[in-house]
Amino acid sequence: MQQKFVPEDDFGSFLSSVQRAVHQQKGQGASMLIMSRLARQKEAPVTQMMTKVKVSWSDFTEGLKYLEDAGLIEMEDDENGGTLRLTDEGQHWAQTISLELDDDEDQG
Amino acid sequence: MWLEWVVAGLFGALIGAGEIVSQFRDEPDDALRTVPALGYMLFNALASLFALAVIRVFGWTMGVQDPAMTGWAQVVVAGFGAMALLRASIFNVRNGDQVITIGPSRFLEIVLASVKDAVDRKRAEQRGVAVSEIMKNVDFEKAWMALPAYCFGLLQNLPQEEQDKFGKKLALLANSPMSARVKTLLLGLTLMNLVGEKVLATGVKNLDEEIRPSPPAS
Numbered sequence: 154m155q156q157k158f159v160p161e162d163d164f165g166s167f168l169s170s171v172q173r174a175v176h177q178q179k180g181q182g183a184s185m186l187i188m189s190r191l192a193r194q195k196e197a198p199v200t201q202m203m204t205k206v207k208v209s210w211s212d213f214t215e216g217l218k219y220l221e222d223a224g225l226i227e228m229e230d231d232e233n234g235g236t237l238r239l240t241d242e243g244q245h246w247a248q249t250i251s252l253e254l255d256d257d258e259d260q261g
Numbered sequence: 262m263w264l265e266w267v268v269a270g271l272f273g274a275l276i277g278a279g280e281i282v283s284q285f286r287d288e289p290d291d292a293l294r295t296v297p298a299l300g301y302m303l304f305n306a307l308a309s310l311f312a313l314a315v316i317r318v319f320g321w322t323m324g325v326q327d328p329a330m331t332g333w334a335q336v337v338v339a340g341f342g343a344m345a346l347l348r349a350s351i352f353n354v355r356n357g358d359q360v361i362t363i364g365p366s367r368f369l370e371i372v373l374a375s376v377k378d379a380v381d382r383k384r385a386e387q388r389g390v391a392v393s394e395i396m397k398n399v400d401f402e403k404a405w406m407a408l409p410a411y412c413f414g415l416l417q418n419l420p421q422e423e424q425d426k427f428g429k430k431l432a433l434l435a436n437s438p439m440s441a442r443v444k445t446l447l448l449g450l451t452l453m454n455l456v457g458e459k460v461l462a463t464g465v466k467n468l469d470e471e472i473r474p475s476p477p478a479s
Contacts, residue, residue, distance in 0.1 A: 174432035
């Protein structure tokens with residue numbers, strides 16, 4: 154009979170939580186599209202971002218939730234339907250991602 | 262007595278330093294050595310000295326009868342008093358969903374935000390250079406599980422919530438179509454924010470060949 158893996162300590166629970174997140178994949182595709190877009194413009198209205206990343210509504214909302222949970226973006230509610238902003242760490246990511254975007258633009 | 266003035270100034274500077282350290286947990290000593298951070302600590306020190314001067318001018322003894330102890334009671338009250346006064350808000354104004362505090366704390370918030378921006382800009386350069394140096398011989402595919410696990414093992418007391426957040430970022434990197442170079446840099450950057458530059462460098466050094474890119478097949 155197959156036994157379920159039960160982590161015995163924090164170290165084990167970290168490894169299993171990473172494995173879970175890697176295999177979950179829900180929202181991750183849209184997440185990188187949102188991050189790439191935010192790397193160019195730092196903040197954007199949710200409605201504008203939705204039209205730019207061109208994914209389904211459910212993928213988009215999953216992507217936003219994923220990035221919020223990861224601490225890379227924050228969403229501020231306003232009368233225009235909300236604004237997306239990069240957190241401090243999100244800005245560090247965006248700077249690094251923009252290296253690749255710059256390379257792509259140079260080649261393209 | 263001059264020593265009391267020095268201690269009052271130090272009191273204020275330490276409170277300012279505490280705020281800077283709480284904002285830059287990864288490398289607090291580097292943040293404290295930047296000019297804006299030193300300016301912020303100096304500002305807090307001057308506020309404590311000003312409070313002590315006011316207390317002495319008005320001759321407040323804080324109810325302490327012993328003349329030798331009165332001076333030190335004044336120092337403690339000046340330190341805490343300046344801290345409380347600078348961080349006080351008189352009332353709040355609501356603008357839509359935003360709550361704006363009015364009072365000395367508003368001024369301090371603005372000063373702290375500008376210090377934070379300046380420190381962050383300065384440290385972004387240092388961090389970029391440090392990450393590319395530390396991670397230059399690291400293969401993302403070999404390191405993305407081993408390196409964080411090793412660094413967290415070294416730290417031992419990283420909160421579970423931080424580990425979960427990190428796990429999500431790691432999964433995002435592992436499944437993303439970005440180049441290996443950018444993934445490696447982001448792995449280093451994210452880890453450095455959590456564990457600091459020294460622990461990251463130690464982790465890379467100790468894992469050495471386990472996480473190095475394989476030599477090209479001849």
